[in-house]
Amino acid sequence: MAIQIRQQLTATPNPTALPSQVDFRQTLRSSQDGESITLEYRLAADHDVWFKGDDGQPTKSVRRSATIPLTDTVRLDQLVLQVRPPGLGPMDMVEIDQTITDAAGIRIPDSCVLRLLH
Amino acid sequence: MGGSLGGDTLRPLPHARSCRGLAAGAVLLAGLLLPGAAAPQPAQSTCAPPSGDTGFAEIGVNVSAGTFDKVLPFDVPVRLCGTLPVGTADVSVQFVEAATAAPVVDRKCHLVAPGLRWKPDPPISGRIDGTTFRAILPALEANRYYTFCFRRHGPVSAGVAAQFQPAAREVLDRGLDEVPAANLTQAQSVKLRTVLRDRLQDVLAADTILAEGTVFDPRPEHDELRGRFSELVRNVLDPQRRRDRILDGDPASAIPAFSERQFDLGQALKAVWTNAALARLTAQLERSAQTEPSLGELLAGKNLAAGVALTRADESLLAAIAHGRDPALQGGAPPPDLKDPAQAAAVASRYDATFQALSSLAALIKKLTDLAAPAVLRAGLGADDLAALRELAAGPLARASALSFTLAGLARDLQTSDAERSAALDALAAQVQIEAQGIQVVDGSSTPNFATAQNNYVSADAGLVYAPEIESAVTYVGVNLYLRPVNKDAHLSQLGSFRKTFTRRFAFTLALTIQSVADGGGGRVQTRQDLFGNQALIAGSGLRVTDMIRLGAGALVFKRKDQNPLINRFSVATTYYFTVSFDLNVARAFQGGFGGLFGKS
Numbered sequence: 001m002a003i004q005i006r007q008q009l010t011a012t013p014n015p016t017a018l019p020s021q022v023d024f025r026q027t028l029r030s031s032q033d034g035e036s037i038t039l040e041y042r043l044a045a046d047h048d049v050w051f052k053g054d055d056g057q058p059t060k061s062v063r064r065s066a067t068i069p070l071t072d073t074v075r076l077d078q079l080v081l082q083v084r085p086p087g088l089g090p091m092d093m094v095e096i097d098q099t100i101t102d103a104a105g106i107r108i109p110d111s112c113v114l115r116l117l118h
Numbered sequence: 119m120g121g122s123l124g125g126d127t128l129r130p131l132p133h134a135r136s137c138r139g140l141a142a143g144a145v146l147l148a149g150l151l152l153p154g155a156a157a158p159q160p161a162q163s164t165c166a167p168p169s170g171d172t173g174f175a176e177i178g179v180n181v182s183a184g185t186f187d188k189v190l191p192f193d194v195p196v197r198l199c200g201t202l203p204v205g206t207a208d209v210s211v212q213f214v215e216a217a218t219a220a221p222v223v224d225r226k227c228h229l230v231a232p233g234l235r236w237k238p239d240p241p242i243s244g245r246i247d248g249t250t251f252r253a254i255l256p257a258l259e260a261n262r263y264y265t266f267c268f269r270r271h272g273p274v275s276a277g278v279a280a281q282f283q284p285a286a287r288e289v290l291d292r293g294l295d296e297v298p299a300a301n302l303t304q305a306q307s308v309k310l311r312t313v314l315r316d317r318l319q320d321v322l323a324a325d326t327i328l329a330e331g332t333v334f335d336p337r338p339e340h341d342e343l344r345g346r347f348s349e350l351v352r353n354v355l356d357p358q359r360r361r362d363r364i365l366d367g368d369p370a371s372a373i374p375a376f377s378e379r380q381f382d383l384g385q386a387l388k389a390v391w392t393n394a395a396l397a398r399l400t401a402q403l404e405r406s407a408q409t410e411p412s413l414g415e416l417l418a419g420k421n422l423a424a425g426v427a428l429t430r431a432d433e434s435l436l437a438a439i440a441h442g443r444d445p446a447l448q449g450g451a452p453p454p455d456l457k458d459p460a461q462a463a464a465v466a467s468r469y470d471a472t473f474q475a476l477s478s479l480a481a482l483i484k485k486l487t488d489l490a491a492p493a494v495l496r497a498g499l500g501a502d503d504l505a506a507l508r509e510l511a512a513g514p515l516a517r518a519s520a521l522s523f524t525l526a527g528l529a530r531d532l533q534t535s536d537a538e539r540s541a542a543l544d545a546l547a548a549q550v551q552i553e554a555q556g557i558q559v560v561d562g563s564s565t566p567n568f569a570t571a572q573n574n575y576v577s578a579d580a581g582l583v584y585a586p587e588i589e590s591a592v593t594y595v596g597v598n599l600y601l602r603p604v605n606k607d608a609h610l611s612q613l614g615s616f617r618k619t620f621t622r623r624f625a626f627t628l629a630l631t632i633q634s635v636a637d638g639g640g641g642r643v644q645t646r647q648d649l650f651g652n653q654a655l656i657a658g659s660g661l662r663v664t665d666m667i668r669l670g671a672g673a674l675v676f677k678r679k680d681q682n683p684l685i686n687r688f689s690v691a692t693t694y695y696f697t698v699s700f701d702l703n704v705a706r707a708f709q710g711g712f713g714g715l716f717g718k719s
Binding site for chain 1: 352477519521
């Protein structure tokens with residue numbers, strides 16, 4: 001009932017020009033087989049880079065859920081990023097903060113930096 | 119003065135020998151630098167002067183030592199020659215002069231005293247041939263103090279750039295560590311590049327860095343850290359951001375700081391440690407193990423033994439476990455530095471061990487609270503104890519186990535992030551080193567001053583004197599007394615107009631005739647005698663019309679017979695004269711014998 005990050009979050013392609021679908025990968029394992037977790041990806045509020053939400057609307061945070069076994073498991077979340085107002089820009093780099101919440105409510109952080117091509 | 123020239127050797131040209139009368143003991147200010155201690159050493163000098171008359175005073179300079187190989191002359195153009203480190207692109211010379219005291223200049227050619235200025239402007243460029251340079255100075259003034267500055271312009275050598283890399287890494291490490299986000303702002307970049315440039319300048323001991331368009335250029339329009347170097351910077355900031363979120367937490371995402379998690383683990387461990395049912399269980403198991411070998415072996419297992427030991431730990435040991443410290447280093451040992459990959463890895467291993475111990479304990483509790491548990495495990499435990507143990511397993515023990523597992527993972531993330539950041543810093547510093555290797559550095563340094571002649575000049579004079587009144591023409595020899603220093607090696611024609619060179623032409627003359635001016639003899643009445651024996655005195659002044667030929671006039675002093683024929687007495691008398699003479703170098707005359715008076719070389 002806890003999660004460990006075995007390989008930290010990466011974004012591919014990186015650098016990239018927006019809009020673009022970006023693959024976020026990381027390897028996780030749990031202390032308990034089949035642990036349910038949630039993953040939240042978040043962008044800083046002040047810039048003009050946004051996720052494209054599941055409903056097609058721009059959003060600054062996206063949530064995913066997963067079940068993690070005892071063994072190392074590679075996870076992939078494909079998220080679309082886009083540039084749109086409002087917000088500061090153009091950005092050279094944006095930071096994607098991830099928060100994983102395990103079944104016990106323990107929150108652990110990960111992040112990656114995406115370099116943007118103009 | 120003639121300072122040592124090190125490897126430089128110059129043979130003075132005949133016409134360029136230094137003037138007698140030039141003051142020694144003055145000081146030379148020279149600089150030239152060379153980026154830093156690791157700068158290439160000057161090659162052997164090739165400053166041997168040409169064999170013919172070059173028209174210059176040939177002076178050797180040791181720019182490293184700040185010395186000339188002879189006293190600097192005045193009134194003649196000077197050609198300096200010295201050696202430079204390999205790779206020098208160009209060298210320039212300037213000087214500052216003062217009439218009354220040595221100009222105050224710091225080691226980097228910065229004028230300290232007000233009112234002084236380097237000249238000429240623009241500086242005199244030296245000509246470089248391999249590692250040898252020559253620079254031509256205009257004629258210096260007599261009676262002046264001079265300070266010279268040599269500025270070298272050249273690329274930073276590979277050796278110096280390599281020497282700079284650790285310093286660059288340190289600057290980047292500290293500078294980027296202060297960046298809280300993944301984006302380096304313009305202000306942060308300017309600050310970082312300024313510190314980088316200053317540190318490079320320190321390492322080079324350089325005066326000026328010509329780093330336009332490089333990462334050492336702090337101007338906003340040349341933001342290379344956010345331009346060409348942005349990928350390398352990102353590689354540092356990315357793991358740094360991960361590290362910071364783990365260590366410091368992230369309130370925006372409700373992520374606690376690492377230390378907060380450690381505190382939580384400590385509280386959970388304490389709850390386990392103070393659980394009475396667990397204490398009774400472990401005591402009972404250890405008693406049973408004395409009569410039940412299989413139980414003894416179970417308890418002797420590494421992880422379970424550690425779990426059982428945990429129930430007997432004191433508070434300080436629990437605190438050490440909660441903070442991932444080495445239990446053997448309790449007391450005054452500093453907390454682990456989680457920005458150090460090795461220490462973060464050690465902390466991760468300790469949390470792993472704690473997790474294993476807690477998991478074993480949880481497994482044991484699960485086993486004995488199972489309905490089918492062997493009697494030997496449950497011996498002595500009542501229903502209340504079993505209920506309390508179930509509650510413990512589902513509560514504090516599960517919490518402690520999860521937290522230790524999480525902390526182990528986070529400590530390992532820290533190790534990875536620290537290592538990635540460190541490697542990225544190495545790569546960035548290496549690129550900065552390469553960038554440094556290409557930039558140009560201008561350097562100058564200073565040592566003491568130099569003075570030109572402080573004494574007036576005396577020269578020999580020999581020629582023909584004609585006194586119209588007595589209608590006598592004889593040869594004479596004497597001395598010319600100038601009112602200022604005169605360099606006989608300097609050609610008057612090169613020093614300007616007659617008016618400008620008047621003080622170099624005009625001199626008072628004091629001489630004796632070689633032949634007698636007395637008359638009489640042969641039946642004639644004697645009307646005059648020489649002043650001294652067979653010589654009359656000449657006192658007057660003259661002007662050089664060429665470098666050597668002088669025209670003069672003055673008073674010829676002799677003895678004249680009283681005009682009263684009854685009085686046979688001679689008294690001192692004067693008459694005017696004109697002379698044509700050769701202005702000779704007294705110093706050379708005495709050095710080379712009297713015959714040297716009439717020869718230039």
